[in-house]
Amino acid sequence: MDANLGRNLVGVISFPGSNGDHDALHAFSHDLGVPSRLVDYRETDLSRFSALVVPGGFSYGDYLRCGAIARFAPVIEPLREFAARGGPVLGICNGFQVLTEAHLLPGALLRNATLRFHCHWTHIRTEQTQTAWTSDLTVGQVVRLPIAHGEGAYFADDATLAHLHDTGRIVARYCKPDGTVDAAANPNGSIDNIAAIANHAGNVVGLMPHPERATDQSIGGDDGLLLLRSVVSYLNVPA
């Protein structure tokens, strides 16, 4: 284990209905050897954490809208303050939906255009590496990750989308294995094939695919480690 990793503590927030929390915990603690623990949704002291993950699943049963109820959990205001101080936050799948509902990221995730729940491998093209969660990647790098969602079609109005483009906040887009971004590679009808976006500072990223479920060749691939390891590199760069 890299000695640098020992300084950090990654928190994975568990809401009622989260189901990707243990996968994310395992990815950090087992696959990357980074100290990590689950954070109960009622916790309010996040001061010990270096990075936080809002995991996938069906928080609060997806009642009302995906992520709409989780935004009222006690952990969210401290999470908002953590993000405002520049702390790295990754929202995966339902976690991405929670971050948009909590207005930590712009836009929203709509029902898949196919009206089907999509559960399969996808490829995404890295568009922005100046974020806490993609700093180990290179622009154009294709990463193979699974998706598992029914409501993952990213949507933002024209002005917001233009702003995301202009400020380099589109982090990854669905693509073919060779990196071509086209309609055929878009699994869910996301506007502009968007799979991941970041906030202005790049410390908060929302991502529909699941890096925590691609951490070992024995489960089909380990490209997810490239993203999750990025945050460790990001944290270890002297400010």
Add this chain to the structure above:
Amino acid sequence: MTVVERPSDGHRLPRWLVEVVVVPKLGVNDPEGEAILGGLRSLGYTEVDRAQSGRFFSLTVAAEDADRAREDASRMANQLLANPVIQSFRIQSVSPISSITTPTTL
């Protein structure tokens, strides 16, 4: 008219049944509405050219009058019932609750 205690001011206020409808905003992809439209057309209803599906909320609100109940419900819709990024809402109706029993329309 049924009245309840409003904890904030302690006055006894009339209660109102407020019905809120939330639908996808125009311009936002609505694959569900399109699928419903396709279903209606395949049943032979060729006169239908648009279908939207949304959500219906029935709220019981204590307020001084109907306008205040409507304003309260609008704020609730803006903050929670609808996501203004992708959805619009309208207050379908505001009616006084005259019975002490829970409205059956719920």
